[in-house]
Amino acid sequence: MNANQLQIIRDWVQTFADGFRDAAGELPWVVAEKLVHMQRVATNMRELAQDLEWPAEQIHLAEALGWLHDTGRFIQYRDFGHFHDPTSANHGFLGADAIAAAPWFAELEETVRYTLETGVRFHNAKTIPPDVPADRLPQLKLIRDADKLDIFRVVAEGLEHDGFQDLISAWPGLAVNDTINPALLQEIQSHRQGDYAHVRSLADFLLLVISWIFALYYEPTRQRVYRDGMFATLARFLPQNPATRPILDEARHLLTHFDEAANVSPAAPSEQDIPC
Numbered sequence: 198m199n200a201n202q203l204q205i206i207r208d209w210v211q212t213f214a215d216g217f218r219d220a221a222g223e224l225p226w227v228v229a230e231k232l233v234h235m236q237r238v239a240t241n242m243r244e245l246a247q248d249l250e251w252p253a254e255q256i257h258l259a260e261a262l263g264w265l266h267d268t269g270r271f272i273q274y275r276d277f278g279h280f281h282d283p284t285s286a287n288h289g290f291l292g293a294d295a296i297a298a299a300p301w302f303a304e305l306e307e308t309v310r311y312t313l314e315t316g317v318r319f320h321n322a323k324t325i326p327p328d329v330p331a332d333r334l335p336q337l338k339l340i341r342d343a344d345k346l347d348i349f350r351v352v353a354e355g356l357e358h359d360g361f362q363d364l365i366s367a368w369p370g371l372a373v374n375d376t377i378n379p380a381l382l383q384e385i386q387s388h389r390q391g392d393y394a395h396v397r398s399l400a401d402f403l404l405l406v407i408s409w410i411f412a413l414y415y416e417p418t419r420q421r422v423y424r425d426g427m428f429a430t431l432a433r434f435l436p437q438n439p440a441t442r443p444i445l446d447e448a449r450h451l452l453t454h455f456d457e458a459a460n461v462s463p464a465a466p467s468e469q470d471i472p473c
């Protein structure tokens with residue numbers, strides 16, 4: 198993707214978002230937040246791709262994927278009034294269909310179209326489907342990292358600001374205590390992955406977010422989570438007990454001990470995944 202094609206996509210995202218404004222020109226605030234998130238993820242994508250020393254056309258493509266990855270959220274909110282995929286629609290699939298219908302999409306070369314479509318469709322999948330072709334994996338893995346990186350930042354900032362009152366007020370029934378759901382703890386202890394359905398308390402939520410560290414693919418992502426203090430904040434707010442300490446220790450080790458072989462590049466996709 199060249200710089201001109203990237204600019205067309207940046208402009209289209211703004212036009213696409215304008216289609217969801219009300220008569221007063223306002224977006225619902227939760228949707229406006231998604232637009233800010235898409236911009237921050239686009240920046241993460243560009244910076245991570247630069248850190249990985251990807252070629253210029255892949256850096257442009259990475260930024261474009263960041264801008265596009267949550268387009269499905271706009272449609273989801275308009276049609277269902279909320280962002281809960283299990284009771285509405287998979288917003289990755291909604292977004293993939295939306296970009297495939299955009300006027301610029303057909304103008305792109307085939308591999309770029311497939312990479313964008315696959316990246317948007319599966320950015321939010323619990324795991325990457327095994328039949329995704331190898332040449333689409335580097336960008337798909339990067340969007341999954343860049344998305345999590347922004348969530349780490351939002352959670353850490355919310356915790357530092359006021360103990361993440363925004364989350365507590367937006368999540369009816371979320372307990373504000375230090376109790377960790379044993380079912381969630383067992384999931385994360387056994388396979389380093391947990392399910393949203395088992396989150397009952399703020400402590401559960403923090404443990405789930407920390408478990409996403411085990412699902413990061415790229416060294417520059419892990420470096421940023423540690424370097425920018427996000428891990429330190431998450432760890433400080435997580436209840437410290439004999440069950441959580443080994444998980445925190447393992448996450449910290451992963452963030453500070455790097456393995457170059459774990460990075461994948463568009464030029465030479467690696468078969469090696471970090472387990473997630």
Ligand SMILES: [Fe+2]
Binds near residue numbers: 266267288320321
């Ligand atoms: Fe998303």
